[in-house]
Amino acid sequence: MNELQTAARGGKTQDRTRDSVLRQMALLQSMSLDQLREKWFDLYGGEPPQYKKQFLVKRLGYRIQELFYGGLSERAKTHLGQVAKGDLVATVNRRIPEERNANETILPGTRLVRIWNDQRYEVTVQAEGYEFDGRTFRSLSAVAREITGTRWNGKVFFGLKKVYGKKAEGGANAR
DSSP states (O other): OOHHHHHHHSSTHHHHHHHHHHHHHHHHHHOOHHHHHHHHHHHHSSOOOSOOHHHHHHHHHHHHHHHHHOOOOHHHHHHHHHHHHTOTTTTOOSOOOSSOOTTOOOOTTOEEEEEETTEEEEEEEETTEEEETTEEESOHHHHHHHHHSSOOOHHHHTTSSOOOGGGGGOOTTBO
16 A cells, blocks of 8 residues: 555545645646656656657546555456457557658659649659659659749648648648
């Protein structure tokens, strides 16, 4: 039994300890990423995974409650394991990527089509570059620059890579 559980079983200190747990959980929201990683090391005894802040906040909140309330019983863990056996998603051992790996090459012969300013543009992938308008370019970014007159990430322009944040709108001319 850890110190949080011992305090939780005591009489008057139980309310104070619960308040402490709530305060700790509320404090997680205002902590920096470095502070969260330090807290992780304190609560888990090892290096934290390289995930975003919100993931660490959720896992640390769970860990604080787990230490206070005692976590799942062995029976519950066994039951969850049995339920997960029949679920294909729960038993996947590898991460399924959302998009293609950036280092993967596009197969020669692939045609990429983009409509820009009501005009259709077609690029053919070759072994040593990208053919557009009878010329060969070294990169998709060079093709996108030729089409738009501005700098673009070629994979983003042709829809091969997802965009997040403000750039996701793609400008007034994008379709």
